[in-house]
Amino acid sequence: MSHQLPAILFLLPLFAAISMPVVCLKHRHWSYPISVATLAVMVLVSILNLQNVIHHGEVRYVFSGWTVPLGIEWVADGLASVILVLLSALGLLGVVFTGSTSPKDLGGRIVHYYTLILLLVSALTGIVFAGDLFNLFVFLEVAAISSYALIGVAGGRALFAAFRYLVLGTLGASLYLLGVSYLYAVTGTLNMSDMVDKLPFLLSSKALVGGLIFMFIGLAIKMALVPFHSWLPEAYTYAPESISPILASLVTKVALLAWFRIIYWVFNASIVINDIPILLLVAALGTLATVIGASLALAQRDLKMMFAYGGISHIGIILIGIGQGNQTGFAGGVFYLLNDAVMQAGLFFFAGVAFCQYGVRTIDDLGRVGKQAPWLTGSLIVMALGMVGLPPTGGFFGKWYIILGALEAGNYVSVAAVLLSTLLTLAYFVKLFECIFRQSSTQLDVQSGGIPFPFKLTLGVTTAAIIILGLFSGPIVQLLLDHALPPGL
Amino acid sequence: MVDAFLAVLQRPNFLAFVIIFLWGFYIMVTRYNLVKKLIGMYLVQTSVIFFLVSISAKKGATVPVLLSTTEPVQAASYANPLPHVLTLTAIVVGVATLGVGLALCAAIYREYGSLDEEEILKKLE
Numbered sequence: 001m002s003h004q005l006p007a008i009l010f011l012l013p014l015f016a017a018i019s020m021p022v023v024c025l026k027h028r029h030w031s032y033p034i035s036v037a038t039l040a041v042m043v044l045v046s047i048l049n050l051q052n053v054i055h056h057g058e059v060r061y062v063f064s065g066w067t068v069p070l071g072i073e074w075v076a077d078g079l080a081s082v083i084l085v086l087l088s089a090l091g092l093l094g095v096v097f098t099g100s101t102s103p104k105d106l107g108g109r110i111v112h113y114y115t116l117i118l119l120l121v122s123a124l125t126g127i128v129f130a131g132d133l134f135n136l137f138v139f140l141e142v143a144a145i146s147s148y149a150l151i152g153v154a155g156g157r158a159l160f161a162a163f164r165y166l167v168l169g170t171l172g173a174s175l176y177l178l179g180v181s182y183l184y185a186v187t188g189t190l191n192m193s194d195m196v197d198k199l200p201f202l203l204s205s206k207a208l209v210g211g212l213i214f215m216f217i218g219l220a221i222k223m224a225l226v227p228f229h230s231w232l233p234e235a236y237t238y239a240p241e242s243i244s245p246i247l248a249s250l251v252t253k254v255a256l257l258a259w260f261r262i263i264y265w266v267f268n269a270s271i272v273i274n275d276i277p278i279l280l281l282v283a284a285l286g287t288l289a290t291v292i293g294a295s296l297a298l299a300q301r302d303l304k305m306m307f308a309y310g311g312i313s314h315i316g317i318i319l320i321g322i323g324q325g326n327q328t329g330f331a332g333g334v335f336y337l338l339n340d341a342v343m344q345a346g347l348f349f350f351a352g353v354a355f356c357q358y359g360v361r362t363i364d365d366l367g368r369v370g371k372q373a374p375w376l377t378g379s380l381i382v383m384a385l386g387m388v389g390l391p392p393t394g395g396f397f398g399k400w401y402i403i404l405g406a407l408e409a410g411n412y413v414s415v416a417a418v419l420l421s422t423l424l425t426l427a428y429f430v431k432l433f434e435c436i437f438r439q440s441s442t443q444l445d446v447q448s449g450g451i452p453f454p455f456k457l458t459l460g461v462t463t464a465a466i467i468i469l470g471l472f473s474g475p476i477v478q479l480l481l482d483h484a485l486p487p488g489l
Numbered sequence: 490m491v492d493a494f495l496a497v498l499q500r501p502n503f504l505a506f507v508i509i510f511l512w513g514f515y516i517m518v519t520r521y522n523l524v525k526k527l528i529g530m531y532l533v534q535t536s537v538i539f540f541l542v543s544i545s546a547k548k549g550a551t552v553p554v555l556l557s558t559t560e561p562v563q564a565a566s567y568a569n570p571l572p573h574v575l576t577l578t579a580i581v582v583g584v585a586t587l588g589v590g591l592a593l594c595a596a597i598y599r600e601y602g603s604l605d606e607e608e609i610l611k612k613l614e
């Protein structure tokens with residue numbers, strides 16, 4: 001039974017998604033409880049899966065008995081299992097949150113809305129597990145197509161943002177596919193573990209370098225790495241309030257995960273191609289992304305836009321950690337990825353609640369929140385501590401391990417970049433809190449009842465998770481070091 | 490330099506791929522009409538599919554069904570089936586993306602009464 005867990009994890013949301021339009025044909029209000037129940041079961045199964053992987057080692061799932069390298073293989077190793085717990089938990093929170101914010105004018109189409117969310121979650125599960133480069137491409141596209149549709153649901157400006165995302169995202173996917181076909185032409189295999197055996201003899205091949213570059217550019221568009229980030233801020237800002245948290249916390253992070261699975265698991269990360277060490281390039285791009293993203297965030301006045309640029313800058317920090325090429329840096333990068341996903345979800349939950357309850361769009365309106373909802377402000381303070389990286393939160397320990405890794409590698413530019421982006425993050429949160437606590441901006445009193453329970457629950461859980469990740473950072477990083485490291489690091 | 494050109498001419502399929510890809514990319518970047526952008530996007534996708542198929546072709550090879558079960562398999566006499574299968578999947582993915590793209594275009598037209606990017610941007614401000 002336990003070796004079937006990866007397939008069960010993927011099929012749960014997929015079957016729920018496919019059967020939902022039929023089951024909910026007459027009773028459209030069933031779609032919400034069904035989605036919540038499915039994802040709640042998925043959280044339990046993913047925890048079981050993690051436990052299984054920790055105790056019995058990684059699970060290699062081969063579909064319909066076709067063994068490697070002929071068949072499609074899924075790999076549930078430590079890294080995938082940890083990320084999957086995060087993915088299903090944040091998916092569940094996102095869907096719970098959706099209950100009170102879903103666009104009112106959707107009517108009967110609300111069923112399809114939940115279908116798309118579940119499809120997105122199942123596709124992301126596929127990306128995390130995929131042990132086959134082409135399989136990865138297919139799930140990347142399924143996830144992307146559901147996100148285009150989900151962003152477009154909001155109408156208005158979101159339509160145009162979704163269209164831009166679609167054009168750029170498809171270009172990225174095509175480049176990734178091109179890279180995969182280069183690698184296939186050189187090695188004759190698509191399976192990652194099979195390719196590992198064949199690559200050492202082919203490292204001088206120019207086609208291999210070309211393929212790697214195309215794959216990287218393709219995935220960089222998907223993960224919104226500077227300078228390929230232009231689709232992200234608008235898409236996440238104008239997306240429905242309930243969708244932004246799921247997208248911001250999961251989609252870019254999972255594309256990033258796919259990238260470092262390729263670079264560490266398929267290519268040996270220490271390889272130098274044409275005198276260019278790949279990892280150094282990754283760290284340099286991360287440096288660029290984190291500083292530029294944070295500076296752009298400082299210039300924003302729209303709340304969600306600011307958080308979206310914050311997310312772009314944090315992608316850079318994770319890449320810096322991953323790019324150091326030592327255990328500390330890698331574990332720190334993955335730990336920071338977990339934290340960043342939770343913080344992004346929390347920030348967009350906050351933005352959603354602030355808009356739905358108090359009509360806050362830009363930071364100038366934030367004064368209303370400060371006056372009327374001290375608890376909301378409190379949770380934002382905790383998230384800000386996490387984003388900036390102050391001690392009781394997980395953000396601090398993530399950055400701590402990344403900096404330790406960079407010092408170990410003697411890469412002082414990376415250390416400086418992390419510190420600089422921390423200062424810039426502090427600057428834009430100071431700007432935010434200045435607007436909250438300034439008394440003069442509270443002239444417009446919006447009448448609002450109590451905050452609905454789902455809002456309180458999701459915000460409370462994410463806020464608590466930021467602290468808990470910080471308090472238990474030691475065991476979690478140890479878990480990552482023991483079970484989630486790539487071979488040969 | 491001449492050698493490089495001659496080497497390219499040895500493989501006209503790669504040349505065709507590069508031309509179609511860049512053509513599609515050019516349309517995507519330069520045209521303001523959203524449907525034209527989608528056409529360019531589809532050309533880019535198609536060029537990659539063309540590339541995948543072209544690397545699997547062999548001269549004088551036949552369909553990948555075993556001619557004889559007793560003799561050892563001669564790999565050179567069969568076309569590689571895998572890229573064709575990948576291509577099928579990639580076409581399905583491409584059609585799905587195009588479908589969502591056209592649906593978004595229709596919604597944009599209903600919302601803004603235009604498909605011209607510049608006009609839409611003007612209305613957004």
